[in-house]
Amino acid sequence: MLLSSRVKGISDSITMKLNEKAIQLTEEGKVIYNLSGGQLPIKPTHEFIEKIHHQLNFLKSYQYSPSAGFPALRKKLINHFVDSRKLPSDAFENDWDVILSNGSKHTLYNALGALIDPGDEVILLAPYWVSYPEMIKFWGGIPTVVKSNVFDAFVPAIDDIKKAMTPRTKAIIVNSPNNPSGVHYSDAWMREFAQLLKEFPDLVVISDEVYSDISYFDPKPSYFYQIDHSLLSRTIIVHAISKTLAATGLRLGWAIAPGSVVSAMAKIQSQTTSGPNSLIQRALLDFDFHFLESFLTPVKNHIRQNAATLREKFREAGLGHCWYQSTSAFYFMIDFSRTPMFKRFKPDQDHSDAIADELLNNEGITVVPGSDFGIPNTARISLVIEEVPFQEAIIKIVKYLNKV
Ligand SMILES: Cc1ncc(COP(=O)(O)O)c(C=O)c1O
Secondary structure (H helix, E strand, C coil), X not given: CCCCHHHHCCCCCHHHHHHHHHXXXXXXXXXXXXXXXCCCCCCCCHHHHHHHHHHCCCHHHHCCCCCCCCHHHHHHHHHHHHHHCCCCCCCCCCCEEXXXXXXXXXXXXXXXXXXCCCCCEEEEECCCCCHHHHHHHHCCCEEEEECCCHHHCCCXXXXXXXXXXXXXXXXXXXXXXXXXXXXXXXXXXXXXXXHHHHHCCCCEEEEECCCCCCECCCCCCCCHHHHCHHHXXXXXXXXXXXXXXXXXXXXXXXXXEEHHHHHHHHHHHHCCCCCCCHHHHHHHHHCCCCHHHHHHHHHHHHHHHHHHHHHHHHXXXXXXXXXXXXXXXXXXXXXXXXXXXXXXXXXXXXXXHHHHHHHHHHHCEECEEHHHHCCCCEEEEECCCCHHHHHHHHHHHHHHHHCC
């Protein structure tokens, strides 16, 4: 059958292929250390599970919700946002709204669908989350990539963003805390970014904040619109329960955005999925966000501990120059290009897929190759697995990195 050119332009995920291979190797009896996980390996807090349980008893939990989500929950989310970002109650000038959708990936699709005309450019800051370029292309847009590197702990320079701006630039996606680097951009960076936005008054910002609750190293994440509230009028803030509540499978995300953008997104949503999951919305409406702190504290302690193991093992192995302090989310990017193992490879090409394959076949470790994130010759590892297997996996990785 002849497939559409739109779908032909979208890449398959290498992650899925590696996962399939990892399953096959496990079935063959090999010990596999899975460092490719993009989710917390725990259940949500029991207070939230109880709310889901309770909502199972009501007819409304099984019926269509309004396209943009239940109004009371939308109100609750905007209030929580204003509180948690320490914004003044009048930070939003009247025309503000929230739309819930089936996971923040879905939110981002709707947001880009509401913004992009064919040929519009969207700036991505590499390393970027794998799905952004594919989503932009799906809507006919063109991703423009601004790079960073391990020397800057993967924080892109504001000057490079400025250089990437063209008359066709419609939007920029900022993802802080960042997947895959596991860092959040500093307050100073956000200040400079706010300045830059003043120079480009038509630029729309999509601020993907799905990891904002998972930060284990001070100072905590801050945002450009906290410095200049007027920037909120062209910002789409994206959040979800997936990472904050360890609930990736429940599929609930949302955007806080100007009313006109929310209406456009709701139009797309009403003609695609109708509306978000009613049961989970009703449980979230009942859930007290104050429980998040006690739920996330041990999670953050665990990630901090694994990040410390990483630092120790890299230093012990003489690889300190490839290490940077991760601060948030639950990832770290390994840069292969300045390690002894890389002498076998041609430096001007990207070998991250081949290296990820080698790590799986020879060392039994699954990582996500950096090619997916726009940074060649790197891989993303996840810091969420238990301390002992994590330590074993890192010992194997540093040995591999030092092998000539
Ligand atoms: C940066 C980022 N944004 C958005 C998402 C989408 O999450 P979900 O659709 O589960 O809400 C992810 C998932 O990994 C992510 O890493």
